[in-house]
Amino acid sequence: MPATLKQRVEALEQIVASLQQQQGPDPTGRAWVDDLYGKFAGDPVFENAMKLGRKYRQSLQPRVRKAKTKR
Helix, strand or coil, X not given: XXXXXXXXXXXXXXXXXXXXXXXXXXXXXXXXXXXXXXXXXXXXXHHHHHHHHHHHHHHCCCCCCCCCCCC
């Protein structure tokens, strides 16, 4: 008999809780992002990826049309 969605979610919550207990808190007290900050500074591949991402995000923005001026 297939499990209901509620049963599946409860099972996943138990697994996550178990994994969190196994992991425990970070003994250094540092956030994971602190280990990554500045790691890619000066990396040309990373800089190009950021440039392409920025260009893509800008392409999603609606373009503003200039109003025609009457002469």
